[in-house]
Amino acid sequence: MPTLPHAIIIGAGFTGCALAHDLALRGFQVSVLERGEIASGTSGRTHGLLHSGARYCVNDLEAAIECIEENKILRKIASQCIEYNGGLFIGLNDADLEYLPKFLAGAETCQISIEQISPEKALILEPNLNPALLAAVMVPDGVFDPLRLALAFAASAAENGVRFFPHHEVQEMVFDGGGNIGGVTALNKHTGNLYEFRGDITINATGAWAGILASLAGVDVPIIPTPGVMVAYDKRLVNRVINRLAEPGDGDILLPQRRMVVIGTTSFEVEDPDYIPLDKNQINQMYACACQLVPGIAYALQRGAYVSARPLIKTKMVGRSLSRTFKCYDHKESENIEGFVTITGGKATTCRIMAEKTADLVCSKL
Ligand SMILES: Cc1cc2nc3c(=O)[nH]c(=O)nc-3n(C[C@H](O)[C@H](O)[C@H](O)COP(=O)(O)OP(=O)(O)OC[C@H]3O[C@@H](n4cnc5c(N)ncnc54)[C@H](O)[C@@H]3O)c2cc1C
Structure with a gap:
């Protein structure tokens, strides 16, 4: 030209x-x-989880494989923005234990390197986890600074x-x-x-x-604008990303961001991404879910809540099932x-x- x-x-x-x-x-x-x-x-208002793909390895394999491949590349080309601290999926009840074999198989299919560890070892790594945990799996998650x-x-x-x-x-x-x-x-x-x-x-x-x-x-x-709420607390109660060992749901991820922890997130649809109401019930619900993962949240001070909209592509699926x-x-x-x-x-x-x-x-x- x-x-x-x-x-x-x-x-x-x-x-x-x-x-x-x-x-x-x-x-x-x-x-x-x-x-x-x-x-x-x-x-500018995202949770900041450098996904390993483990969150999607049972129900959304395409996204899971994209995530693990890109996780490895971003760690090389943008390492200055990433705290590569790893993540844990923890199981707290029988339903979580039933999900475990599907999770292990999904991670293998998507070639996400994971390691199942004992609850005792998980508590040594992260002493603020719920001491009643029944299962724990280490995954290559990380945290990035969005801006x-x-x-x-x-x-x-x-x-x-x-x-x-x-x-x-x-x-x-x-x-x-x-x-x-x-x-x-x-x-x-x-x-x-x-x-x-x-x-x-x-x-x-x-x-x-x-x-x-x-x-x-x-x-x-x-496109379906699909917002989610995040809630920040003033203590860095964990050093790794903590996920619930279950299908993706509300308030099931807690991650360290600098000196704080941030809980995420919910998922609902809006027509206008410029106007997203911040629902107090969602904040309370997220707090309750996160307390199950890390009970010490109850002793931390809530610093703020914020919301933004995912750009999800409309298909026949609905809600959390959207890829x-x-x-x-x-x-x-x-x-x-x-x-x-x-x-x-x-x-x-x-x-x-x-x-x-x-x-x-x-x-x-x-
Ligand atoms: C609650 C929540 C948590 C999330 N957590 C994670 C996570 O932990 N890890 C992860 O990997 N992903 C996460 N995501 C997904 C991720 O944040 C989004 O996929 C990503 O930010 C989308 O980036 P984008 O550049 O496509 O869109 P945007 O960042 O929204 O950029 C689009 C830009 O277009 C501009 N724009 C709009 N209209 C116009 C116009 N007319 N003229 C000029 N500019 C215009 C907007 O101002 C905006 O800046 C999360 C999403 C949400 C909602």
Whole structure:
């Protein structure tokens, strides 16, 4: 090409920042438009669990395999943002013990290296666990600092020439002749001015807002914004990620973040990811569940509760059964609109592979 191809990325969460980094390495000019600051959407308010995939290894194998593969890569390329402290799944009752063989088999299928240890050993490793635990399995979970992870990708991208436009809200698509997308119009929220950005390809990386953004282009991206609540306490009661040995449920993960522990999370659906009510009952329910894992929570001070929306892809499944995998949409294939791609779904842990697959698609199109 006589000049470098120009990619416009809408959204600067984990996905948009990782994609900017990848496309810059491949020789693109890249502009990232973000209506707030970097990581001001879901990415800045995520739990911070570097998934080993163990949480999904029984019911969502695709997501589990993506997580363990990316867990290993992120530990290499973004180690400065990650506390690689490992995790424990603990069983507290007969139902948990019934889940154990399925869990062990699922982890083997997904090639997640785990080790079953005795409850006594688990208590030596983590003395604040519920002393009545019946089973424990070590998994290669870790913890990441959400803001640092997004900023690490953004910093590499910027170093390689990517231009970030924070506080620029995309309001319209620019259609070229033939109904194809040639760029976007964005409002600079500081000046109140509207600007047109023209590119060879426009990529919608707006997470839970992907459906709203896609509708500006007249296309359908079936995203269900699925929020979850997290609650932070003022004592670092554990040094590892503590999970309940059971199918994913509410309040069944507790992880250390710096000097605190954070309980996560719930799962419910909303229409509008910009308005998510914080329900006190959910906070209380999470507290009760976490006390079963680590009773000492009862003696810690609640420091705050926060909420954000997962971008889950709509399928025939409902609620917790919705997969945590991701999808890249080429709108040329689905709606015959050239110049427009959407990447959404997934996890923070899988942002790098989401970016790689999207960049592969963009390269094949150009
Ligand atoms: C409660 C909860 C806990 C989670 N915990 C974990 C975890 O522990 N580990 C893990 O791996 N994953 C976790 N996840 C999943 C993970 O946080 C998300 O998958 C990830 O943050 C999505 O990133 P994203 O970049 O796709 O979306 P976002 O971070 O939401 O980025 C999209 C961006 O688009 C911007 N935008 C929207 N509309 C426009 C517009 N018109 N113009 C310009 N910009 C726009 C938004 O401001 C936003 O910054 C959790 C999710 C939730 C909800």
